[in-house]
Amino acid sequence: MVVQGKNIIGFSLSATSEDFVTSFDPREARPLEKFYMATNEEIEETLQKASQAFGVYKHFSGSKKADFLEAIADEILALDDVLVQTAVKESGLPEARIIGERGRTVGQLRLFAQLLRDGSWVDATIETAQPDRQPLPKPDIRKMLVPVGPVVVFAASNFPLAFSTAGGDTASALAAGNPVIVKAHMSHLGTNELVARAIAQAAKNTGMPDGVFSSLNGRGSSLGQQLVMHPVVKSVGFTGSYSGGMALYKAAAQREEPIPVFAEMGSINPVVLLPGKLKASGRETARQYAGSITLGAGQFCTNPGLLLGIEGEELDIFLDELAKEIEAVVPATMLNEGIWKSYQNGRAKVLEQNGVTLLGAAAEQEGNHLGAAAVACVSGANFLNNPNLHEEVFGPFSLVVKCTDKEQLQQVIRSARGQLTSTIMAEPGELTEYKDVVREASNVAGRVLFNGVPTGVEVCHAMQHGGPFPSSTDSRFTSVGTDAIKRFVRPLALQGFPEEALPDELKNSNPLGIWRKVNGELTRDAI
């Protein structure tokens, strides 16, 4: 398949504008292909198609939607090396990483297909009527989750496959029964087009309505805003910067009909290094963390950007080893010019703050958009007094905060705003001694790890990838794992309906054999 630079509007490719942008190879610093921007007419056509497709798609059975998601996975794999090489070229990420990410993308589509075939995810809840109840009869009420309508997805730069065109937002929105419109990320336009065409092909092959999926090229400030403001759109999935997420969140709240924006934004992911752990395995922990800080050139929303310890010999040994490890890391190409520049600026800004000392930095090398790793340190008091040190530096950088004691450690954790993750590195016995610290770490984050690294987010039923604001706009939801589907549904209760008019999920006979809560009891039995 050859990249054509077009918009994917349902089953059609379209490029009616003269306005284009050029994709870019950050490693070679050279332009690649032309991509035509969506015109107002193309945007309107896409939205009308999505609206019509919703009327059909929302009624499809779980198994029919599962066929569609599995076909998307197959079509993505069929793109084979063309997709891998395009993503490598556009992102600067190594081939092995892209192949791994493709596996994750395909695996996540198949996991949602399994969820749909199982069917119990709709949370069917039934209370049967009690006509003789005194003083008033109780009506028959049956509730389940139903799709909300067309969803706009803003792809992330740092996962050109797994958080992009066919990533978790798209997979969960389609699984829920909603059409999806992807605003292509400028950082991987060719990768986006290939995957979007694979989705369109899968939709055609499995009998989905035209318009169940589209992908448009355009700038966030114009196309992105226009999509979010359009009355056809009912929800938004976003991964990226705080400023981008909040701009969309505010725009959506100001619509005549406000809609939710599920934005996953920045996080510095505090890691608490307790003294017993550092004493038992300080050097090993330093090596583990040097790997996590620099993985993927630090371009992960779960990158450990803040390491917290209590002053002492154990912490000094850890820092000495961490600095040595970081100095030895070969700089890697960053995703794009903007992210590279913002890394240079963000790192420089932290290093010039009062009391900040550079502990170690990898040597700069010849090459384009290379992000050299660094670690710095600051006292607890200086950290607490300086909000500039609380901001995310997106890249291979981490700030170590040396606290005077347990109380200051707690204060520092409390001062960190909402986070995707927090981590406790401890000997098992320390969890009791430091239980208040563990409590603070749980208060600020959506996922708390014990003796691990926050990078690497498992796609599974139990995952929570979303934390208190500002890491996400709604901490009740996750953007990774099967519960991500809950962002794009609403509960619908049907009262007093006859059996034949109920959806299969709520019929007395339970023809789908799903788990339901009937009069307060979980059961798969018929009523």
Ligand code: NAP
């Ligand atoms: P971004 O700049 O927020 O862009 C993400 C998407 O949102 C792009 O499609 C962008 O479109 C669009 N967008 C941005 N501002 C918008 C606005 N005001 N209105 C409408 N749409 C808007 O994020 P990025 O390019 O992926 O990376 C930049 C920064 O985001 C990084 O430096 C990092 O701090 C952060 N980041 C965070 C995560 C995370 O997982 N939390 C992941 C990646 C990046 P255009 O590009 O066309 O403007």
